Amino acid sequence: xxxxxxxxxxxxxxxxxxxxxxxxxxxxxxxxxxxxxxxxxxxxxxxxxxxxxxxxxxxxxxxxxxxxxxxxxxxxxxxxxxxxxxxxxxxxxxxxxxxxxxxxxxxxxxxxxxxxxxxxxxxxxxxxxxxxxxxxxxxxxxxxxxxxxxxxxxxxxxxxxxxxxxxxxxxxxxxxxxxxxxxxxxxxxxxxxxxxxxxxxxxxxxxxxxxxxxxxxxxxxxxxxxxxxxxxxxxxxxxxxxxxxxxxxxxxxxxxxxxxxxxxxxxxxxxxxxxxxxxxxxxxxxxxxxxxxxxxxxxxxxxxxxxxxxxxxxxxxxxxxxxxxxxxxxxxxxxxxxxxxxxxxxxxxxxxxxxxxxxxxxxxxxxxxxxxxxxxxxxxxxxxxxxxxx
Numbered sequence: 244x245x246x247x248x249x250x251x252x253x254x255x256x257x258x259x260x261x262x263x264x265x266x267x268x269x270x271x272x273x274x275x276x277x278x279x280x281x282x283x284x285x286x287x288x289x290x291x292x293x294x295x296x297x298x299x300x301x302x303x304x305x306x307x308x309x310x311x312x313x314x315x316x317x318x319x320x321x322x323x324x325x326x327x328x329x330x331x332x333x334x335x336x337x338x339x340x341x342x343x344x345x346x347x348x349x350x351x352x353x354x355x356x357x358x359x360x361x362x363x364x365x366x367x368x369x370x371x372x373x374x375x376x377x378x379x380x381x382x383x384x385x386x387x388x389x390x391x392x393x394x395x396x397x398x399x400x401x402x403x404x405x406x407x408x409x410x411x412x413x414x415x416x417x418x419x420x421x422x423x424x425x426x427x428x429x430x431x432x433x434x435x436x437x438x439x440x441x442x443x444x445x446x447x448x449x450x451x452x453x454x455x456x457x458x459x460x461x462x463x464x465x466x467x468x469x470x471x472x473x474x475x476x477x478x479x480x481x482x483x484x485x486x487x488x489x490x491x492x493x494x495x496x497x498x499x500x501x502x503x504x505x506x507x508x509x510x511x512x513x514x515x516x517x518x519x520x521x522x523x524x525x526x527x528x529x530x531x532x533x534x535x536x537x538x539x540x541x542x543x544x545x546x547x548x549x550x551x552x553x554x555x556x557x558x559x560x561x562x563x564x565x566x567x568x569x570x571x572x573x574x575x576x577x578x579x580x581x582x583x584x585x586x587x588x589x590x591x592x593x594x595x596x597x598x599x600x601x602x603x604x605x606x607x608x609x610x611x612x613x614x615x616x617x618x619x620x621x622x623x624x625x626x627x628x629x630x631x632x633x
Contacts, residue, residue, distance in 0.1 A: 245310070245346040250300045256285055259300055262312045263336050263392075264527050272385050273392040274520045275528030276374070280489065281334070284369065285314075291481035292369035295320040297358070300334065301350055303343050311337030313347040316369055317358050320476045329615075330355035332365035333373075336393065337400070344400040352618055364409055364615040366391065371475045372486055376412045376588055376611025377401070384608055387549055387585060388523045390414075391611070398612075406614035410473050412588030414609040415600060419576050419584060426603045427573060433566035443510065443564065445571050446501040451491055457501055458487045460509040468554035473590060473613070490551070493519065493542060497575040500568045511555040513568040517545035518585065546582040553596070565599040 250259050260281040267273035283289040285300065296318050303311035314333040322328055332351050337343045348363075355363050367375045374391050379398055386392040420427040437443055448454055462483045469475050478486070493516045502511040522541040526534025555564045576584065588611050589596050 244305070245342050246304045247301050247346050247350045248304065250285075250302060255302060256282060256300075258309060259302055259312050259314075259334075260285075262302070262309055265309070266336055266338070267392060267394075268527075270392070270394075272383060274386045274388050274524045276388060277523065277530065278528040279530065284373070289485075290369060291479055291485060292318075294479070294481075295476075296369055298369070299354060301347065303337065303347055305343070310340065311335075311343045311347050313337075313351055315351045315354050316367070317355075317360070318369070318476065321474055324476055325474070327362065328360050329362045329364050330358060330360040331367040332363055333368055335366055335397075337397075339394070339396045339400075341400060341403065344397075345404060348404050348406075352616075356618060361618055362615055363406075363618060364613055367474055367613065370478065370482065371469060371472065372478075372482075375474075376613055379411075379610050379612045381414070381609030385520050385524075386609075387587065388519050389549070389551065389587060390609075401614050404616070406616045409613045409615040411591045411613075412611040413591050413597075413607050414588055414611075415586045415605045416608045417584045417586070417600065417603055417605045419573060419582055420603060426601060427570075429601070430566045430569050430573075433563045434570040437563045437567055442505050443502055443567065444505075445567060446503050447571075448496045448499070448501075450496060451494070453496075454487075454491060454494075457509070458483065461501075461512050461514070462486075464509050464512060464554050464556060465552065468557060468560075472593065490514075490516075493517075493538075495542065497579055498548065498572070500571045502564060502567050510559055511564045511568055512553070513550070513572055514552045515548045515550045515572065515584070517542050517579075517581070518547040518549050520547075520549075544580070546580055548576060548581045548584045550584055550586045552587075553599075560595050569599070 250256050260278050263273070264275050285298070287293040296316055298314060298316045300314035301312065302309050313335040316331040316333055318331060330351065332348070335347065337347060352363055366377055374389060376391065377397055378386070378391060378393050382395055448457065462478050466477045470477070494514060495516070498515045498517070500513045501509060504510050519538055519541050522537040525537050530538065553565070553568060
């Protein structure tokens with residue numbers, strides 16, 4: 244019999260965030276997140292999203308052994324913005340056993356009904372900066388440290404439980420083109436045209452100490468450019484501070500690009516970093532006692548870059564500003580020995596972002612999916628409610 248128990252202690256929370264390591268420890272394509280970040284996400288004192296979110300997480304047990312996990316997030320801010328009544332499921336993992344998956348999702352659905360929700364969707368995080376989307380293509384590829392990895396059988400379980408596709412994100416692996424590549428020549432030409440009269444210019448901080456004046460500008464633009472994207476909510480000042488502290492240590496000036504207009508207003512940015520996937524895999528998501536050594540090595544010697552964020556002011560999208568970013572980062576990538584760039588998840592419906600890659604050589608190598616389910620009244624679903632330990 245499967246028992247589902249709410250996580251209520253620090254020990255249980257550590258088991259919750261570490262469960263994927265136990266489940267996928269021998270899988271060559273699994274990369275764990277930074278476990279301290281996952282612990283912080285569930286700490287109401289550390290995560291500002293709890294000012295507008297309620298959240299719980301659970302572990303599933305059989306014969307005293309952990310066999311699955313799942314979290315649930317009620318984002319009041321997202322529901323208000325999108326005029327929905329949805330519960331998010333998050334950080335879900337389970338062995339290939341339908342009794343386990345059914346018990347986990349029944350627990351989230353029961354919690355959702357108790358909160359007055361009519362739908363459950365996910366996997367999603369507290370914000371759009373968190374991991375999102377169930378992997379449905381690309382199981383034989385090393386995942387990024389900012390994305391989920393899961394086995395193919397998850398799709399079958401969700402389908403049997405009544406979950407269907409809501410949206411997909413896709414990811415590209417892009418070789419850094421040589422200078423004589425026609426595609427990069429076209430990008431150079433567009434970038435030169437856009438910056439020809441001095442109205443737009445690249446701003447390049449020389450060190451992390453110079454990031455300060457740009458942090459607020461980056462997130463203000465992100466709030467504006469991402470406002471229409473699936474499930475997004477505006478970042479608060481407290482969240483901006485938190486994400487800045489999280490990402491600044493791994494973002495070298497060579498891997499960012501800020502574009503400003505002649506009034507000093509930021510109109511576009513691109514943020515990337517050397518891939519930390521192999522380093523995180525080796526240290527199992529733990530920086531201490533020695534994991535930080537591999538992370539430092541990866542930051543200084545790497546041939547793969549992860550593209551985290553790219554944004555252009557909405558009224559300037561499609562006007563060539565993105566070419567300024569691409570032209571700049573390609574130069575920096577070559578300088579640092581980067582041979583490939585991997586994009587983060589991009590909504591398949593976000594054609595403006597997808598079209599920016601133009602006719603560059605690229606491989607769409609991964610796909611992620613957000614699932615959704617309409618909830619039945621409690622009486623109709625009572626038979627699926629699992630055994631729950633208090």
